[in-house]
Amino acid sequence: MSDLIHYCLEDGMALIGLCRPPVNALSQRMRVAILSACERAAADTEVKAIILHGVHGLFCAGADIAEFGTDAAFAEPSLPDTLMRISEIDKPVIAAIGKLALGGGLELALACGYRIGEPGARLGLPEINLGLIPGAGGTQRLPRLIGAESALNLILSGEQVDAERARLLGILDRVADNAESLLDEAQAYGRELIGAAAPARPAEQCPKPASDLPEDFFSRFRESQEPLWKKRLAPRLVTSALEAACLLTLKEGLARELALFQQAEASTQSQALRHLFFAEREAGRIPDIPADLPLRSIRKVAVIGAGTMGGGIAMNFVNAGIPVALLEQQSAALDRGLTQIRNNYEISVKRGKLTTAQVEARMELLYGTLDYADLADADLVIEAVFEKMEIKQQVFQTLDQVCKPGAILATNTSSLDVDAIAMSISRPQDVIGLHFFSPANVMRLLEVVRGKATAPDVLATTMQIAKRIGKLAVVSGVCFGFIGNRMLEPYSREAHRLLLEGATPAQVDQVLTGVGLNMGIFSMQDLAGVDVLYLIRQANRTASVHDESYCRMGDELYALQRYGQKSGRGFYRYEGRDRREDPEVVALAERLSSELGISRRAIDDQEIHDRCLFMLINEGIQLLDEGIALRASDIDLVWINGYGFPALLGGPMHYAEQIGLASVLAGIQRYRSELGAYGEMWFKPAPLLERLVAAGKTHIERF
Ligand code: T1G
Numbered sequence: 001m002s003d004l005i006h007y008c009l010e011d012g013m014a015l016i017g018l019c020r021p022p023v024n025a026l027s028q029r030m031r032v033a034i035l036s037a038c039e040r041a042a043a044d045t046e047v048k049a050i051i052l053h054g055v056h057g058l059f060c061a062g063a064d065i066a067e068f069g070t071d072a073a074f075a076e077p078s079l080p081d082t083l084m085r086i087s088e089i090d091k092p093v094i095a096a097i098g099k100l101a102l103g104g105g106l107e108l109a110l111a112c113g114y115r116i117g118e119p120g121a122r123l124g125l126p127e128i129n130l131g132l133i134p135g136a137g138g139t140q141r142l143p144r145l146i147g148a149e150s151a152l153n154l155i156l157s158g159e160q161v162d163a164e165r166a167r168l169l170g171i172l173d174r175v176a177d178n179a180e181s182l183l184d185e186a187q188a189y190g191r192e193l194i195g196a197a198a199p200a201r202p203a204e205q206c207p208k209p210a211s212d213l214p215e216d217f218f219s220r221f222r223e224s225q226e227p228l229w230k231k232r233l234a235p236r237l238v239t240s241a242l243e244a245a246c247l248l249t250l251k252e253g254l255a256r257e258l259a260l261f262q263q264a265e266a267s268t269q270s271q272a273l274r275h276l277f278f279a280e281r282e283a284g285r286i287p288d289i290p291a292d293l294p295l296r297s298i299r300k301v302a303v304i305g306a307g308t309m310g311g312g313i314a315m316n317f318v319n320a321g322i323p324v325a326l327l328e329q330q331s332a333a334l335d336r337g338l339t340q341i342r343n344n345y346e347i348s349v350k351r352g353k354l355t356t357a358q359v360e361a362r363m364e365l366l367y368g369t370l371d372y373a374d375l376a377d378a379d380l381v382i383e384a385v386f387e388k389m390e391i392k393q394q395v396f397q398t399l400d401q402v403c404k405p406g407a408i409l410a411t412n413t414s415s416l417d418v419d420a421i422a423m424s425i426s427r428p429q430d431v432i433g434l435h436f437f438s439p440a441n442v443m444r445l446l447e448v449v450r451g452k453a454t455a456p457d458v459l460a461t462t463m464q465i466a467k468r469i470g471k472l473a474v475v476s477g478v479c480f481g482f483i484g485n486r487m488l489e490p491y492s493r494e495a496h497r498l499l500l501e502g503a504t505p506a507q508v509d510q511v512l513t514g515v516g517l518n519m520g521i522f523s524m525q526d527l528a529g530v531d532v533l534y535l536i537r538q539a540n541r542t543a544s545v546h547d548e549s550y551c552r553m554g555d556e557l558y559a560l561q562r563y564g565q566k567s568g569r570g571f572y573r574y575e576g577r578d579r580r581e582d583p584e585v586v587a588l589a590e591r592l593s594s595e596l597g598i599s600r601r602a603i604d605d606q607e608i609h610d611r612c613l614f615m616l617i618n619e620g621i622q623l624l625d626e627g628i629a630l631r632a633s634d635i636d637l638v639w640i641n642g643y644g645f646p647a648l649l650g651g652p653m654h655y656a657e658q659i660g661l662a663s664v665l666a667g668i669q670r671y672r673s674e675l676g677a678y679g680e681m682w683f684k685p686a687p688l689l690e691r692l693v694a695a696g697k698t699h700i701e702r703f
Pocket of ligand 1: 022023025061062063064065066078100102104107126127130133134135136138268277280281282372
């Protein structure tokens, strides 16, 4: 028997234990081992029933995602064939589900005739999150168990249901008393079935899945969902597979499902989402820091500044059950901050996301203070004060006096030099940047900025606490704007420059949202505030602005007090929540073009796409070459989770690989020659991009 399977006989039952930590992913070798064990049990006349379980408690988290895009994914025995064979065994087969049965793991359980789960088990078919569909019978067997509409909703949502809900739906036959007794109770269930001479009961003998649906259910369903699905392929394929389950025999339906699955698996959307699945897990790995480095313990956190950012940051920690001291300079500001936090929680109560008791428990963990002495026992202190170097350095010097040795001192700066802050105190090794994205209690992304002096255990501890508070932490080196905002600069520059050359804000935004970005750059800047961006520019003019031309639109709008949504006018005009193009903005651009001697012309969408996105990509590659970003996939995560880049494109780096690095380079070189002095100044290809193309590489990596 393979090392992947534990096999033993007890009371006339074969116990087949899956043993491929950490999640029993159903690789080709695992499929061979499972099939061989099941065939052995099926052929053994002593065996009257079979129990499948997870040796280490967890049942199975599905097919091996790493196999997709390779021959192994469909190598014999394929998962559908393996599960069909299990469903044909003429003995009761029981799935004893511990912890998780997801994707192919749940499909494995559905191929068994009976299912029992531990109370805390989570079951689901989350393939849609990977741009896939269930490809091993899930779209055919699940509707035969719980009805087509319930199955459709569960698969389209990708949600995981707990054991009791799974039992109520009809997925589980029983829920065990607890995780520890699951296998014993599964064996007792087996003895019952043997005693009752119970049949194998494969799913296909269940009633027709569409028995309670109107004739036009699927056509009306598609019509209602199409606007929500937008460009997404997988929901359409799922719906077709569920429709097949209602119209065809199981055998025909499985064949239809396989064809639809292969279409999903081969799609660029699924390739992008699978890339991001592994990217998120890779982001936590820091090459020069051992995974077993001892961490500092974080029992109490302090946040300095009770404004929007500070309040949101504090919420992250109390949400995770960690006490927070929230410090302000004036009691009025502190009260405002605490009130805002409570209001945020009250909204969650109204939405049914939190109970009043939970809110009180969280507020109990929050301690407002005006006295730095109250921070003396904090293990982690995060400042979120005004974005001015002098102010931040003063705060850190006070912390240096007050905080206990070993406390981690973090700055939430979005662009200031973390090293300059660290070097202003006696313990630079304890300083790190924690760039939360607003609203801090909502946005998953956290840029963890590693200073030159940051101690390895400070970085490792920070990465661990970030995961504990549910953040997606990406490590950045120190530079202006770190990863995200540094790339935003050239992307924004091209958009602004294009206004001077003849494009309108709406045209530029439509190209960018057409690619899939959540917001166009100009509607985003109207939301963020034209005034806020102007002040950041003013504070960093030497660091970020060499050529005045592309800043003039923003500067002029600021001078006209057109601050964006907040003032009803910015790059657009706002009537309530309606955003409208403003001829005054076009006239302003025309005036500036004339003043700056920039000739205007009709600009096609492809040029807008290429100039904005190729410059974004170029800067990302440069960041990688400088070592600011550890890997290209980290850059993808930053722009998807912090700036609304479409996950279906996998992030700017993955997208560049799909376009072709040589095409990106050629585009940059084209504009460098076509745009005169401006092109000469700004369209310098990143040397790493040139090296990658010269070496014929298709994947972005440092070398
Ligand atoms: N395949 C390969 N590796 C997987 C995996 C999978 N299905 N699930 C997890 N891993 C790895 C993961 O990369 C990490 O590796 C380690 O396990 C721990 O994961 C035919 C087509 C199960 C809830 O979508 O949601 O079945 O970084 O860090 O936070 O119809 O992993 O340690 O090297 O995430 O405790 C459907 C995906 C697949 C479930 C655990 N299944 N996994 O979360 O740990 S497609 C899924 C998860 C399919 C069939 C279809 C989570 C988790 P490493 P982790 P975690």
